[in-house]
Amino acid sequence: METIVSVKPLLAVLVTLFVIPILVSSSSKPNVRESWIFIAGTIKLLLVLSMLPVILEGKQIVLTLFEIAPGAAIAFRVDGLGMLFAIVAASLYLVTSVYSIGYMRGLDEHGQTRFVSFFALAISATIGAAFSANLMTLYLFYEVLSLATYPLVTHHQDANSRLSGRRYLTFILGTSIGLVLPAMIYCYSVTGTLEFSTAGIFAAGELSKPAATVLLLMFVFGFAKAGIMPFHTWLPAAMVAPTPVSALLHAVAVVKVGVFSIVRIITGIFGVELLSEFNLGVMVMTIASVTILVSSCIALSQDELKRRLAFSTISQLSYIVFGVALLTPQGLLGGVIHIAMHAFGKITLFFCAGAIFVATGKKYISQMSGLGKKMPFTFAAFFIGALGVIGLPPSGGFYSKWNLILGTLEAQQTIFMLVLLLSSFLNAFYFLPIIYKGFFGKSEEEGDGPVKIQEANLCLLIPLMFTAFISIVLFFYPTVFVKLINIGLGLL
């Protein structure tokens, strides 16, 4: 494969890092501060996009920064998968920045400078994880991301967020140090390298089946950001964070870094062939299926909107793991593209939840009947987002679900196909009633008569409309992402 050496990936990572001192120094001038965020976010997106054509030509961009040990360097390599993830993260960062201005100012939150600074740091780490050339670099950014999100999760600095923060760290840091680190070092001591490669890093016979099973489990559970049960409980807890955090980080960046890491492990460290040889895909699929179904059921019983979304996220994340674990081209495609599709769908939903909270102060679903009449745009967007998550046309989510189901057929795993179908029903069950009640339910306070439209401010509304729109666009034009994935997985 042709490779190009370029500093662009590094710049893309660093641009939001270098803007932090500026943010801190302009903390007394919020407008200046926010404009710097835009400038940085835009540059970041442009940098990422500028690499797109090269990647689409089938080339890779590489940059080695620090050689720590042979085969384990701090290095970047931009391939299709990384590109896909980076585009999603960078573009949604820009959107979320707009949203968070509206949200944070709308609620007059404290410590806004701290908030935006750590947000920038988190997004840097996300892009870094996307562009990582090897497991060590990935682990590095994974950890940076964990720690950078801690002050965001605990932003309110009250007893509740303290508990949540504690749970967040226990799960995220505990698993990454306790499981991923030893597994990674073991891999290195066996093979002497941690570079991702589609063929896997293990030579034939280097790894016995029991060892492979244990390692794989350590990785799958160890990347707890992916929310595989039973290491999922941090995610609902983390919903105490301000909504922009929940939206970008806990629907897109953080959780997707977890899933992305698992994808990298399966496709880049073990390699599809080795796993199919040991028949380990089924094991992961089983774990994922349990998570999908159980968390969907839990979601049904949640009354707080953000918590319901959180459990929905947990189940959707497992779709991705599930798809990749199918180990067939169709399944891989479906799984990986769900990273993008779900991101746009879910962030829309979170934006809507935040907008509702800012406009009306309501957090619980039971309070939301009739709200659709007051906030028609928000609820329309919510509807589109929900379609994406359920996997119905005309939203991007349909495309990924379709491929996943094809993948199960391809792998001749009919039972697992049923899991997917069942879970889609469950998804519909926990989303559609909200929309139905929102539009057709009776509001508690007001009687009949025309309802005054009472939307949230534009800073909140535009982003959620935009992401909903993209979600639909992706249904019609998924080609770029599909191509990226095929390049990334070497399926072309």
Add this chain to the structure above:
Amino acid sequence: MTDLLPLIVAKYNYWLYVILMMIGLYAMIAKNNLIKKLVGMNIFQTAIILFYVSIGYKKDATIPIIQSAHGGGHGAHEAAIHAADYINPLPHVLMLTAIVVSVATFGVAMALAVRVYQRYQTLEEDELRMRLSEK
């Protein structure tokens, strides 16, 4: 036992140093009074000095000062110097250093003991422990 006895006799100096050193060590660990501990410490260090100095000893040899050279440099080269005639100077040098070090340590330790006494009016360890746990 018959084998051990000549062994002990030939190296009784080492046995003595070990016994002396262990007396010091025991005092350092087991004594309750800080000054007694200090005394133990001194015995302990002195035992090491004894050990070193006894390394330097040679049978039928004299102190390491070249005799013929007294009073002038020229005579020195005439009489050949036999290494067997003089005991080993090196351990003495080392122990001069070690003595100084132990004196210095002892001085500082005494100063510390004075400070402890000024503060707590006692040098018994159990009383000190009681005073500390009271707070």
Add this chain to the structure above:
Amino acid sequence: MDNYPALIVVAPLLAALFAGIAAWIEERLSYPIAVIGLAISTFSAIMTLMTVIASGTIHYRMAGWAPPMGIEYRIDLLNAMVLLLVSGIAFLNLIASYKSVEQETSDRAGSFYTIYLLFVTGLLGVTATGDLFNLYVLIEITSLTSYAMVALGDKDRGPLASLNYVFIGVIGASFYLLGVGYLYLITGSLNMMDVAGILPALKGSSTVLVAFILCMIGVWIKMALFPMHVWLPNAYSYSPVAFARMVAPLMTKVMVYVMIRLMVTVFGFEYIFETLNIADAVVWLATLAILAGGVMALAQKNLKKMLTYIIVCEIGYMVGGAWMGNQLGMTGAILHILNDAIMTFALFLAVGNMVYKLKKVDLTDLKGLFGKMPWTMTGFVLAAFSIIGVPPTCGFFSKWYLILGALEKGAYHFAAALIISSLICAVLFFKVFEICFFEPMSEGHGHGESHSQVAIEEAPISMLIITGFVSLSLIVVGLYSGTIVNTIILPFLK
């Protein structure tokens, strides 16, 4: 100038003497004299390191006598690195110390700097020397100075802590001296290289075995390896901040260096790992040290005390790595000497800043510190992450090598202990962060700007700059650890 190796040690000694004289005549002069002395020393250390990297080991004959007769400074890559580390940290700390010395020991600042310089001289001498007995004398200089310093800090408990330190320190040093005596008796030499040349012929000798054990126990006591650590927590936490900041990162690390020097240069790997069968036991001891240090740190209510137990824990890392008996473990141990020194220094710098403002640092005193001292806390957080082992801070990379070494040897218990200690450290530090971040707990949701309007009360700028510099160097050293391993550690071990 060929005299750089001597200058590294002599410059601080001369400065100490001048500062001692100045203390009686014009006390204000002591500080600049000390700064100049350490600056020369650091500069010489840099030059020496560069020379060693470029052209190999330096042999410097004191008084011009050839090695077994006279004392020789034998500076290879390992010493050169540690020398630079020691002089650099001492220099930086001195700059950061001006204000805290003014605050804590203003009435005898001149004598304080004199003792400080003598301590540095001792550490540098221990590191540079190639002579077993010279090492002992210099260990005693560092010990004597630290006895004095420990007693100077906390007026109440300092003297007693120091006296206990004296007892244990004397036993440690005497054991080492005795070990050297046994070695001298059987080999007739005191020069490290000379002894190393004679020893292989005496492989089975019980005297050599006892000499080895005595030297090791002596050094372990001095480096506070569990369970010989009892003196360390009190001694370090009661000493004046300006001194604690230097003694905590350097003293134990230099002793680890001595251990590695004895193992690699004097007794040799072959003797230790093939003739003797104690490596496994020592690795278990190190494992215990790691776990015990971590658990005891959890029980502490004072930040300084807590950090001292973390030092005990980190000692286990290095001892375990060095006794792994393979190249990876040794690489990890040596790299960790460097990394741990820097990160402990960073931690104590931050704590020093806190002490400067808060006077005492029980955990409950730290409430709201993120708001009050944001810069200090940034440094503290970075250093804490390094201790936990979060990449890209340097703590991660040495841990990486240590675990690799443990896996290669099959010492899974040690690898597990390293991971567990990371987790324990994470718990420890986040306990601190939570107090600093959440308390005093706000009512309700904490909306509104009023919550964050805590007046910033930072430490003096000189202390902040050093804190910032050292914290950043944590990351820089971490990222360049590959280079360090390739240019210094691997050539040394070959």
Add this chain to the structure above:
Amino acid sequence: MRVLAFIIVCLTGALLLYGTGEFPDWGDPQSPASVHLSNVYIEKALEQTQVPNLVTAVLADYRGFDTMFETAVVFCAGLACFLLLRDFREKKERYYRHTPTGVILHVKDSKKIIKVGKEFAHMDKNWVPSDLIIKSVCRILIPFIQIYALYVVAHGDFSPGGGFQGGVIFGSSLILLAISYDLKTLVRRIKEKVLGIWAAVGVLIYVGIAAICMPMGGNFLDYSVLAPLVWDPHHVRALGMLGVEIGVGIAVTAVMAIIYINIVSEGRHEEGL
């Protein structure tokens, strides 16, 4: 604790004795320690250093670097005692004695300053009149002790002795003064400041002589390059050693006095033995 101590002691003792098993017999001239290095010292030292006292030759030349730090240790101990104990606060109560009559004045308020003439002497609380015989004997003895100390320092190259020994003897003469008269007499004779400076200067003489060798083109401590500076180039090493021994003597004397004064008076420099 006692049992534990006993066990530790027994174990350590056994270990040490185990090590002695393969020792050469005591006084064996063929033991490695007596052969490897020491023979070289014994046979070559006089020729190389012009100093017949081998201990001095090894101490101040071959291993002069050790000795330099040893002097630093001494200095360090003195400084440590000073730092730990010196207490500059005024005593609250003071006693004055009218020398001709023996009337004692007791001043309770520390702030009150009384101007007293020479006939009043500041005295200790538990004052015992010095014994005339002791005083007189010591008065005669002390100068001789001091001269002897100087001899020991100066003649260290040729006979047993040297800086440490001479310094200690000189220091003890000062202590004798304090014991036979009282501490105040000593402190009046030699000011604290002088002692402090002398302690550092003594070490500085040593380090200075050693350091001058570097700009002269030799290694640190290499006395031979100092030949152009001295009157007798043939004995340059012996002279160098004499120089450092003088430094050592000064430092040791001063430190002995500092340690004594601070410990006996608990840092007040007033009362005490």
